[in-house]
Amino acid sequence: MKTAFDPRHRKREELVRQLFAASFHNKVPAKFKRSDHLIAAAAPEWPLDRLNPIDLAILRLAVFELVIDNTEPVKVIIDEAVELAKQFGGSTSPSFVNGVLGTICKSLPLSSNS
Numbered sequence: 001m002k003t004a005f006d007p008r009h010r011k012r013e014e015l016v017r018q019l020f021a022a023s024f025h026n027k028v029p030a031k032f033k034r035s036d037h038l039i040a041a042a043a044p045e046w047p048l049d050r051l052n053p054i055d056l057a058i059l060r061l062a063v064f065e066l067v068i069d070n071t072e073p074v075k076v077i078i079d080e081a082v083e084l085a086k087q088f089g090g091s092t093s094p095s096f097v098n099g100v101l102g103t104i105c106k107s108l109p110l111s112s113n114s
Contacts, residue, residue: 009080012061016084019057028060035063042103043096054088058097063104074105 022028039059040048048056062081065072078101085093 009083012080012084013087015061016054016057016088019060020054020088023053023057031068032060032064035060035067038063038067038104038108039100042100042107052090052093055085055093055096058084058089058093059100062097062101066101066104067108078102078105 019028019032036048039051039056043051051059058081061084062077065077066074078098081101082094082098085097089097
């Protein structure tokens with residue numbers, strides 16, 4: 001069971017904080033920006049420059065984990081992203097993050113066990 005003290009959750013919290021801060025200085029690492037086209041395609045009514053910066057940071061981390069890192073199960077990555085959205089985002093952030101990630105998962109051949 002995940003707790004606030006789970007080292008993997010704490011690592012994700014720190015990564016979201018770093019991605020959030022980097023976005024204000026245009027210094028987001030390329031490995032995380034590679035997912036921007038997937039995010040933009042999954043939420044076409046929300047251009048990246050209009051997204052809440054914390055939501056974008058959470059989505060970048062989750063898409064990186066889904067597509068590039070691919071070491072955790074898809075359900076775990078989505079659950080963690082939604083929890084981070086509840087923790088750091090606004091009232092609509094959890095459902096927005098869940099919806100975007102759901103759309104991305106449907107569009108890509110992701111393994112649910114990897």
